Amino acid sequence: MHQMRGPGHRWWQPLVALLVSSIVAVVGIGLVTGVFAAAGLVTSEEQSMDVLDPMASLSGNLMIAALIPATLLGLRVGFGQGAGRVFSVAGRMRWAWLARCGAVLAPIWAAYLAIAWLADGAEVLGRPEHWVGLLVVSLLTTSLQAAAEEIFMRGGLVQGLGAWVRSPVVALGVTTLLSAALFALAHGSLDVWVLIDLGWMAAVGCWLTWRTGGLEAIIALHVVNNLLVVTLGLLAGGLEQSYVDTGVTSTPLAAGASVAATTLVAAVLLHLARRHGIAPQGWREPALG
Template identity: 50%
Template structure:
């Protein structure tokens, strides 16, 4: 015998009278024996819940109070029923239908009222129909009851309660069903407390999105990218001031430096604090994402909401073999000249290995992560978003290195455009970071051992030529295609050409 479904009536504003009591009776009629439970607005759902009916928020509460519940239901695949209008206002249904990339669709009408459904979800319905005004259960209430019953039937009868996701309140599955006297609602069991919400990120509507649209969810507002930019710049300046103060303490001679040309690039302290300053972009961007966009900071890494370490390692190994070989060949074909090693070789090698990956990752988080997602939040079409974002990322990344030489700018721009495409196709910055890290590590370690590290830094005096830039562009394009092919083989990127990974 399958366990009885557990259905929550969320946000019951009046008990035991009013729409809540009628909804309770309707569910008892539609699903005899179901475990019905009232829950206060804002409740966080666990996997034990089999269905949710969103009632009117308590007096004085905004419609947004249901957002966390809606997000949990869509994420966990829990059947959901709510109203677009009338006494049972189930969250911001109309706003969800207008959300960029939303899968909410008009399915038809019931009682002359629209019914919206969510593609790919077992049962998610929003309607303007009066769900408790009919004699007997409304057909949508019956649909919710059936979907909840089907969900409950998929679990073993004696299955223990499934732990709720972090930050949610698990709902016990052992509440007994309460007989309902004719015409009277059942007395409510203990109320379910909402999970922590003050710092909970905005829920999305469960719609898979490409990387550039990770900040463009149902909670998107036009001003959020500006807020994220302000938070990012402010926090980065704060981190930089702390690092700069430590630099001056470690190297007081920096106080007498008049220009960048006077900085000793082979001083271990210079390399350390320069790398740490760029690495500070990582916490600054994560904070900007969390506070400015009010989204989980992990979305900056990938569409999965986390850094995919396995994919990062796979991309890094392939890049080390191919790109490292290309750089070695380019050095040999360029004459293969050597010079004396720097005085502090040991310290420079240690600092390079420990902090250069952080420096490269910081640049990727800023130029491929925050920039692409910030621009993408404003642009509805994802293809237009990645094109505009790539143009801006390419220009800013090339200009940030300080060289006015056109061939150097083309070389840097080619790398920036390639990493933007990798981010688009793979749904994260791991491949772009792997390419950037390997490039910087191989060049820095190689020139430390062979001599000539000063020439590796791009400054205002750096210049290039057409032949070198063309070879670099071809090599970068080839490396990009290889990484995309590897991503397709390991299931990170879609097999369809040009299609972005989503999540």
């Protein structure tokens, strides 16, 4: 959480980073919107909100992906450090560790989603008309969308604002609360159980980032979750219910199951990180290199 707080830290640096990131994000989103509109692929706001339209889905994922260059450039300009520091203490994405996390997570999370689906009645609905196109778009761009949210929320936001706080432990607590609240609210639903579900995943993401010294573990969890949820929604039907929006609600049982599953996989990833020397022993020490 203190990657950006170097010896020459100045109070205004997070503000510059935020300003640059915002400008780049707006430009990137505008470019994606303009290209899709000019090509006649997404021609109305109503179409852009249609989760069953492959082009709208592609456009939406690419707009979120614009947060990646926005975050990297914002931190580079604001703090004058290598943009790779947002990924990990190694100054880069640790691809082998990311792949290991994904390989371990995929079967565990698939089993959790299968159990949740069976417990909910295992209802099979009709597939959407363009389900093949939606599946291709999901396989090609969902990873970018999920990674972008983590790079911005658990990377740029946490590191940028954490630089304002002198104590690393206090910085962890403050940025975890802020990141969890913003991530949960950004999905649109104000249902308390949905907010708890999303907020807990965000908080766990901050903790894993702190302990492993990088975003790889939470990126892997986010990517695996989104890919499996969308794939299940496409193959079993009910894709519309796979997305969280303003009208989505949940239950104490569903939220509790999600919190338990997220906690379990976090414990598994932390154990794996300690075994491979990614995270230090114990539970309080951050990874520093």
